Amino acid sequence: METANQNSTLIAPGHEYWLGTDLAGNSIAEATLKAFMLEIATVVVVGAFIYWLGLLIARKIAYHQGSIPVIVAGMLQTWAMIPALLVGILLLVHLGWGQLNVILVLIFLFTPTQSLVALEKILNETGEDYVLAKLSYGFTWSYIIDQHVTPNIKSSYRAYTLSRLPEVVLADLAFNFLGIGAQPPWPSLGGLLFDGLGFMASAWWIWLPSVVSICLLIFIVVYLHERIGVEWKWRIMEKG
C-alpha cells in the first residue's frame, strides 16, 4: 500500500501514487478507500438501527388502542416535515464533531419517520379480518400485533428502509462536507470533496476518486433496493 510522504504534495496520478497525493502528501487512493469503507459502515449501522428502532417504537405505540396511536402519528408527521439536516447541524454543534456523533444524529433524525411508516402499516393491517378473528378468539392485542401483524408488514417495511439508504448517504456526505463529521486523520468522502474545492481544475485527482466512489455507492444502494425490494414484493404477490 502507498504511504504518505511529506515531500510528495499534490503529485498527479502516476506509477508511484496511483491516484496522486493531496496537499499534505497523503495518498488519495488510500484515503478514498478508507473513506469508502467508513461510508459503507455508516450506512449499514444507521440502516440496521433505524429499521429495528422504528419497528420497535411503532409496535409499542400500536399496543395502545383508541386515539393514542393517531395522536402520536400526527406528532410524528409534524416531525417528518421539519428539515432534518438543519436539526442535525444544530445537534452536532452541541454534541461535537466526529463520525460516531454523526451516526447517532442520523439514527435520531431518521427513526421517527421510520416509526411513522411502520405505525401506519401496522394500523392499516389491524383493519384486516384475521385480526378481528384473533381478537374474537381471545388473543390479546399486543400478542396479535407481535405475532401476526408485524410479520405481515416486515417485508414492505424492509423495502421502505432500503429506499431510505440513499438519503442516509446524502446526509452523511453533507455533514462530512460541512466538516462536522469524521475528523482528521480519518478521511471521509465529503471531506475529500471539500479538500478538493480549492483545486478543482489544478488538482482534479483530489476530488475525482471521491465523486466516483459516491456514484458507485449510490448505484449499489439503489440497485439493492430495486432487486431486494422488488423481489420481496413479488414473493408477497405470489403468496397471495
Next chain:
Amino acid sequence: MVLQNTAYRIASLFAAALIIPIFPVWGILAGMEGAQYVISGSLNIGSQSQIEQSPFEIYLHVLQGLLNFDFGFSTGTGARVNTIIANAYRVSVPIIVGALVIGYITGYLLGLVRSRKSNGRYRFRYLDYGFFVPIIVYSYVLVYLTSRIQLLESAANYLLASIILAIYPTFVVSKVVEQTIRKVKQSDFYLFHQSMGIPRRTIWLKACRKHFLIELLGLIQPLTVYMLGFIYFVEAPLGINGAGTMLLGALNHFDYPLITGFTITGLMLLVGISIFQELILYKINRMRYSIT
C-alpha cells in the same frame, strides 16, 4: 385537518423556541469546546461577568433574544447575525426559486414522457439512477468542465446553480405527474366521462387540472426543505456567496451565533411555507382538506 396540521406546526415552532435555548446553557455547563464563542455569541457580550449568571438566567436571556429574532453578533465578523443572514438569503432565494421553476417545468414534461410506457415498463428507467446521484457530484463535474472551456461568468453561475439544484426535484415531480396520470386514468369519473363520448383532451383540460394542481402544490414544502438543506453543495463549488457558503464558513470557524441563527431562521421559514401551502391546498380543495 387543516386546522389540526397548522396547530401541530405552530406548536412545534413554540416547542422548538423553548427547547433551543437549552442548548447553549448545556454547552456552557458541559464545558463544550469553544464555549467562549457560545458565551459571547449567545449572550451578546464579551464581558466575563455575564458568565456568573445562573443557568436559568442564561436560558431566559437567550429565549428573549430568540423571541425578538435577535441572534446576537457574529463572532467571526462582528456584524449582526440578522444582517448577515438576510444578505445571504438575498442571494440564495432566487437560486432556490429558479430551481423550483426549472424542476416543475422539466419534471412535468418528463412525467408526461414516463406515463407513456411500452409494455408496462418505462423505457428509460435506468436513467433514474442518475437522479439519485448527489448534486455535489454534478456541481464538481460541471464546474470542472466549464472552467476548462472558460465558460463560467457570474450570471451563468446562478443559472447553473439553479439547474443543478433542480435535478432531484425534476425526478420527484416527474414521478408524481406519472402517478397522477395513472391514478386519474383508472378513476371512475374519468372512465365514466370517457364512456359518455367526451373527448379525452376535454376531460383532462376541464376535470383533471385540479388533481395535478393539488399533487404538485403539495411538493413545494418538501422540495424547499431539500434545496435549503443542500444549497451549499452548489454554492461552494460555484463560488456563490449565499446562505450555503455562509453556513460552511460559520461551521469552519465555529461562529456559534451564525450557526444557530441560520438553522433557526431556516426552521421558521420552512414551517411558515408548510402552513402557507396547507392553507392554499385547503382553498383549492375544501372537500379533501376539511376543516375538521
